[in-house]
Amino acid sequence: MFAKVDEHGKIPEDEPVKIDRFEPILQRKFLVELGKEWYSVETPIPPANSYEPLIVQTFEEGEQSMLLSKRVERSAAARKRCLDIHGHQCLVCNKSMSDRYGEMGEDVIDVHHLNELSQTNGKYLVDPETDLVPVCPNCHRMIHTQQPALSLEAVRKILTKLC
Incomplete structure (x- = not known):
């Protein structure tokens, strides 16, 4: 997504934001607030007053293996x-x-x-x-x-x- 910016790379505050064009590339991002502004970042940033570390965990599943078992027939x-x-x-x-x-x-x-x-x-x-x-x-x-x-x-x- 592209918006009109001034010579300092800032979006002018005195006029409404207009999107010039949209590039259809999806990326996983997190939205974080720093001060009064919002930023899109690659990884989440824990709040400053957070004492617990933020751990993103993923798990691997789907491996196949052979299993020999006894099946009880039901009528x-x-x-x-x-x-x-x-x-x-x-x-x-x-x-x-x-x-x-x-x-x-x-x-x-x-x-x-x-x-x-x-x-x-x-x-x-x-x-x-x-x-x-x-x-x-x-x-x-x-x-x-x-x-x-x-x-x-x-x-x-x-x-x-x-x-």
Whole structure:
């Protein structure tokens, strides 16, 4: 961006600033105030009264590696039957994702195993009516923050206390 300046390189204060032309080059800059003037700088300058050093951190991600793991199969038919029986509303917070996100959240619901899969030895029979319950992704994550998993009632009590 270029503005009209006087012979000392200053923008005249007695007339409005007019941009002569704009050069479409984008650069990451920080705007800092020094006295009564503002400057565009390459790196942020901490305030003079700041005692904490300003540290800009970046982290490298995305490296790929091979992983060998065991996957526990889940029955799509049992999931469907669970949702047919219990509906798509979370049994912890009583919300459905479509309440929060409209049509986009219509089919977004997790099915939680009341008998933890990690505690079973291989294949076992599951009853979608008594062994599976619909929970929203947020509540499902909270259930599994501890080992053994929290009960639905325990997470419900936490929500009730906070809300």
